[in-house]
Amino acid sequence: MAKFWIIVKQVYKRRVKTKSFLLFLLFPLLIFLLINFIPQIFSSFDSGDKPTKIALLTDDPAYRNAFQQDKKHFRFNEKITTAQAAKQALKQDRIDGFITFQDPQKPVYYSNETAGKSVLQQINQHLTSTKIAIEAKQYKLSQQDLQKILAPVSVDNKLQGNNQLTSSQKEKMSGAVLLLTLIIFLFVISYTNIVSSEIATEKGTRIMEVILSSVSATTHLLAKLTAIILMILTQLGFYLLCIALFIGFGKDIPMLAGFLDQFNGFPSHYLFLNIAFIIFGLLLYIILAALIGSLVPNVETVAQFIYPITILCMVGYWGSIAAAEIPDNLLVVIGSYIPVFSPMMMLARMDLLAASNLDIWLSLGILIVTIALALWLTIKLYRHNLLLYSQDGLWKTWRNSWKYAKMNTRKER
Secondary structure (H helix, E strand, O other), X not given: OHHHHHHHHXXXXXXXXXXXXXXXXXXXXXXXXXXXXXHHXXXXXXXOOOOEEEEEEOOOHHHHHHHHHOOOOEEEOOOOOOHHHHHHHHHOOOOOEEEEOOOOOOOEEEEOOOOOHHHHHHHHHHHHHXXXXXXXXXXXXXXXXXXXXXXXXXXXXXXXXXXXXXXXXXXXXXXXXXXXXXXXXXXXXXXXXXXXXXXXXXXXXXXXXXXXXXXXXXXXXXXXXXXXXXXXXXXXXXXXXXXXXXXXXXXXOHXXXXXXXXXXXXXXXXXXXXXXXXXXXXXXXXXXXXXHHHHOOOHHHHHHHXXXXXXXXXXXXXXXXXXXXXXXXXXXXXXXXXXXXXXXXXXXXXXXXXXXXXXXXXXXXXXXXXXXXXXXXXXXXHHHHOOOOOOOXXXXXXXXXXXXXXXXXXXXX
16 A cells, blocks of 8 residues: 555656646636636727817707716817817827717717727717707606606516526526536546556556566556546646635626626536536546556557547537537437546536436436446556557557457466
């Protein structure tokens, strides 16, 4: 047992101290921050901090007072009253733009540069509110009558079933699913390469005979897998901490609070199921990667041998993209029960509330049973594969390994 933990500690420490692990640790977090905050960054550049210098070519005091009182967004130039003076001031950059009222129903804002979205919104807001006030006065409407006319109609969205999402929730959840499955895809690609190269490196240096003389092949394999699992748990633990901070502090930030409100009433146990699918899915892939890594003759051929796993992972990711749009599609439903695809496809269907509890637990059960079978097969072949140095391709090496394992099993009997 001491040898087991020595290998675990050695592999874990060596891997988590690398720059690539730290970069990979922060990469999904960076993606999330970019997706959520880039629109706000661009919008902040849209209007700037300075008030817009503006002139109005109208004698109506109501319009002029509206812009004159809004000192936060506008710096109103009351001296400019003619089109010629406004054009001259705009040319000399003394104002940013001016509004004409040749058609009272369609005022025009002239400027040298395209006006920002927020500037146009503020202009529209002032012009609309002033126009309403003027017309209300003409029709002799009281303030109470005006409030009744302008009162918005509030519509509540009530779903027929408890297992459905509103349109806004579905849109938010689809985005979250695509981000989550992308992270799983990156996890699988990264960790399968780590596992296979970890085993292939020692095998390629021909020191495996020395290692196996002091520790059993099963202990060697399980220690390597345990170290990789601890790496995964370290990374997931970091993300869970970030999520907890996001939920804790996000309530005080309007944008984040609105995002969190979309998930009110979402089944709380789905968080556990999401983590379960991620961990068990990664476990299946790293076990398969360990098996393939033991077949690799040297570290240079790892990419060639690991290619089938990459293809399976890509199919699962594409399936999750389809599941985010059409979760009840027949191919998506079938794929969500296939162990190499279910960590992404069933996760997508589950988070969109398109799968029943029976479907979810059945898929998870099939995944766990497959992991047990894959681990048994890997342990069975691993001790023979470590001393098998073949320059043939993956499938020929696999057949030779299987024949060699069966021969040794008969001899042991």
